[in-house]
Amino acid sequence: MVEPFHLARLPIIHFGKRKRELLPDLIKRYGSEIILVTGKRSFVDSPEAEKLFRTFKTKSIRYHHVTVTGEPSPSLIDDTVKRFNDQPVAATVAIGGGSVVDAGKAISAMLYKDDSVRDYLEVVGNREHPGSKVPFIAVPTTSGTGSEATKNAVISQVGIGGFKRSLRHDNLVPDIAVVDPELTMNCPPDITASAGMDCFTQLVEAYLSEKSGIMTDSFATEGIMAVKRSLVRSCSYGDDIGARSDMSFAALMSGICLANAGLGAVHGIAGTMGGMFGIPHGIICGTLMAAANEVNVKALRSSSGNHSALTKYASLGKIFCEEDDKSDEWYIDAFLNRLNEMTIQLQLPGLGSYGLATEDITLICDTTDIKNNPVRLTPEDLAEIICRRM
Ligand SMILES: [Fe+2]
Numbered sequence: 001m002v003e004p005f006h007l008a009r010l011p012i013i014h015f016g017k018r019k020r021e022l023l024p025d026l027i028k029r030y031g032s033e034i035i036l037v038t039g040k041r042s043f044v045d046s047p048e049a050e051k052l053f054r055t056f057k058t059k060s061i062r063y064h065h066v067t068v069t070g071e072p073s074p075s076l077i078d079d080t081v082k083r084f085n086d087q088p089v090a091a092t093v094a095i096g097g098g099s100v101v102d103a104g105k106a107i108s109a110m111l112y113k114d115d116s117v118r119d120y121l122e123v124v125g126n127r128e129h130p131g132s133k134v135p136f137i138a139v140p141t142t143s144g145t146g147s148e149a150t151k152n153a154v155i156s157q158v159g160i161g162g163f164k165r166s167l168r169h170d171n172l173v174p175d176i177a178v179v180d181p182e183l184t185m186n187c188p189p190d191i192t193a194s195a196g197m198d199c200f201t202q203l204v205e206a207y208l209s210e211k212s213g214i215m216t217d218s219f220a221t222e223g224i225m226a227v228k229r230s231l232v233r234s235c236s237y238g239d240d241i242g243a244r245s246d247m248s249f250a251a252l253m254s255g256i257c258l259a260n261a262g263l264g265a266v267h268g269i270a271g272t273m274g275g276m277f278g279i280p281h282g283i284i285c286g287t288l289m290a291a292a293n294e295v296n297v298k299a300l301r302s303s304s305g306n307h308s309a310l311t312k313y314a315s316l317g318k319i320f321c322e323e324d325d326k327s328d329e330w331y332i333d334a335f336l337n338r339l340n341e342m343t344i345q346l347q348l349p350g351l352g353s354y355g356l357a358t359e360d361i362t363l364i365c366d367t368t369d370i371k372n373n374p375v376r377l378t379p380e381d382l383a384e385i386i387c388r389r390m
Helices: 019-028 047-058 074-084 098-110 189-208 214-236 241-261 265-277 281-302 307-320 328-345 358-367 379-388
Strands: 012-015 033-039 062-068 091-096 136-140 152-157 163-168 176-179
Touching: 012 019, 012 241, 019 047, 019 091, 019 136, 019 176, 033 098, 047 062, 062 074, 062 098, 074 098, 074 152, 091 098, 098 136, 098 152, 098 163, 152 265, 163 265, 176 241, 189 214, 189 241, 189 265, 189 281, 189 307, 214 241, 214 307, 214 328, 265 281, 265 358, 265 379, 281 307, 281 328, 281 379, 307 328, 358 379
Parallel strands: 012 176, 033 062, 033 091, 091 136, 136 176
Antiparallel strands: 152 163
8 A cells, every 4th residue: 555645845847958948938937027046156157157148138037146155144145135125026046056046045035024034944033934935946056955846945154153044934945946957067076076965865864764755765766876877977077968967866856855754864963063164065964974874774773663764775775786686784784885985986075174173073963953864863873973074
């Protein structure tokens, strides 16, 4: 029998090569005046941007350009909203990496409201977002967060008392996602690796989550197979459109999965650590992935319950290994070995190189809140995960 499930809303998705060319007509469905959010460089400096701006002119689309560096802060969102609160904006369009898409999502959610975005952030604020927003189109240029398919925007304030929290509402899922893998081809190898590992972590954590179900498992499995085929290759051969396409697809699947099944230990730690120390999200996820899964498996093997999670770990091993007729235990170990190999192959840096010190670990572990992990981990387990990747 198919177990009951719930799948939250999805954007209208246009996926594939040259789908970016649909963008002007998609914008025109909403009107002629938009806020365009991009990063400071890569896309803006590319011939693609020049072409797009020319088409905007031909189609009489007026755009107010906002650029974003790093993960969006509350003040970036509030200042941008103030700037445009008396303008008739028909839509917000974000073309860029995960931070750019999150910034665009938050701007579209806060436009024409007088409050600060802080008031609506989980834990930090005390108000629920009403779900009203300006139409939002997401166009990712990296394959990582899957923000083009999620209902949350991550807002960060770095430093003492810093946080990394979500603005979240079912209505904040982008209205349209234009996922064109050709737009990721200029992404440099180190960003391709860290973003790809973020997406891989999201797929695996959602697959193992206590909230996973038949739909999210199907999406996660397809995404993980694409990661197996193409994550390492897309870092070494950035102009391989097949590999880029696999990773764009995997990132999209990871967004759908995390929005519906939640995430696990790595993202719990990344939320705390990212807010306190400003270490890029993809680096934290990528570097902790192997260690966190080893600690998860150790905890699962020594506990009496939840053998379904170990069966799922064995299924992950089967995706990554060619061998037939091995035991579940063999496949689980093979999966963990493959994660360790990927950590080396992708040259994922240790956290010490980002200024994290051993004495910071206790505070991180004591303040980390982990939801949906397949097994309960203690602060000591979390410390072990981080210590292994200093
Ligand atoms: Fe993530």
